[in-house]
Amino acid sequence: MKGLEGAAGAVTAITGFEKGSGKTTFLNYALPQVRRAGPVAVFSIGVDGALKARGAGAPSPEIRVEQGDVVMTTDVFARSATASFEILEALPVRSSLGRLFLGRALRGGTVTLVGSEHLSVLAEAIAQVRHMGWAASVLVDGAVSRITQVAALGDLSFAFTARIDRGNLARVAARIRNLSLLASLPVDPGPGEGVLQLDGPLGSAQLAGLPEGLQRLSIEDFTKVFLEPLELERALQRLEISVRREFRLLCFAVTLRDVGRPEFLQAVGESLNDVILFNPYEAAS
Numbered sequence: 001m002k003g004l005e006g007a008a009g010a011v012t013a014i015t016g017f018e019k020g021s022g023k024t025t026f027l028n029y030a031l032p033q034v035r036r037a038g039p040v041a042v043f044s045i046g047v048d049g050a051l052k053a054r055g056a057g058a059p060s061p062e063i064r065v066e067q068g069d070v071v072m073t074t075d076v077f078a079r080s081a082t083a084s085f086e087i088l089e090a091l092p093v094r095s096s097l098g099r100l101f102l103g104r105a106l107r108g109g110t111v112t113l114v115g116s117e118h119l120s121v122l123a124e125a126i127a128q129v130r131h132m133g134w135a136a137s138v139l140v141d142g143a144v145s146r147i148t149q150v151a152a153l154g155d156l157s158f159a160f161t162a163r164i165d166r167g168n169l170a171r172v173a174a175r176i177r178n179l180s181l182l183a184s185l186p187v188d189p190g191p192g193e194g195v196l197q198l199d200g201p202l203g204s205a206q207l208a209g210l211p212e213g214l215q216r217l218s219i220e221d222f223t224k225v226f227l228e229p230l231e232l233e234r235a236l237q238r239l240e241i242s243v244r245r246e247f248r249l250l251c252f253a254v255t256l257r258d259v260g261r262p263e264f265l266q267a268v269g270e271s272l273n274d275v276i277l278f279n280p281y282e283a284a285s
Contacts, residue, residue: 006157007030011130011137011140012137012138012158013158013159014026014161017160017172020163021163022253023142024061030280031065038135039066040070040135040136042072043072043115043141044113044115045141061112062111063111065108070105070134070135071085071102072100072113072125073085073101073113074097076097077097077112078101078111081110081112082110083105083107085104087101089102095115097114100114102129113141115141123154158250159251159253161252162252162255164259166259169259169264169267176272180275181236182222185241185243186243187242187243187245188242190244194215194216195242196217198220202217202225207231215240216240217239217240219243220243221245221247223247252275252276252277253280255279261278
């Protein structure tokens with residue numbers, strides 16, 4: 001279960017660098033692995049733009065749930081699902097695709113996830129599921145490139161998905177190295193004297209405005225960093241940057257096309273081998 005250690009009994013977000021990165025594929029792979037610890041609650045962040053454009057009657061990405069699993073979806077998609085559900089909680093907001101509710105699967109099958117467009121509603125739903133003991137673990141299908149929004153859900157781990165081909169190898173490899181570097185920043189919840197605590201984002205303007213001679217900087221968490229890879233590397237050469245809140249990186253789930261594993265590992269750096277999960281279905285077979 002490489003890449004999923006620690007997901008059982010916890011909240012884990014699955015997000016990706018771009019559309020088609022394999023989030024739903026990885027989610028369907030992760031579900032039976034995490035389910036070994038008990039029923040799983042599966043949520044999605046917001047409403048996928050393509051799903052909204054196609055409407056509820058068109059084919060859409062589905063996940064497979066088993067009896068006891070909990071999902072957030074709408075009445076419309078629940079009726080079209082092959083799984084059947086009992087309503088645990090009708091949510092006080094509507095989605096553009098129907099009325100949202102938390103449902104527990106009475107019969108296994110497939111269903112389309114629909115999330116609230118308000119992160120606070122999703123955070124409250126996760127808290128309720130954990131408080132009520134409706135599920136042992138929570139998996140969140142995060143929207144593309146919304147790691148900052150994912151951070152609003154509280155204490156969680158995350159996995160990133162990426163599809164690599166020869167055209168995007170250099171670009172995505174640089175982003176993977178950058179995210180790995182951010183996720184490995186030291187954690188210090190209570191920095192002491194001599195450490196500047198920055199609230200809010202760390203971008204180019206904030207970096208340029210730091211006091212001259214500053215050596216130690218504390219930021220809330222790595223999702224507040226908005227620096228290009230080269231900027232971050234240069235900043236870390238002159239600054240000790242720590243985070244006050246940790247988000248644990250489980251893995252990068254990577255699917256390669258026309259790129260060999262040795263070439264990919266050379267591009268991202270061999271040191272990341274332990275956090276790379278190649279095509280999970282290929283590995284499982």
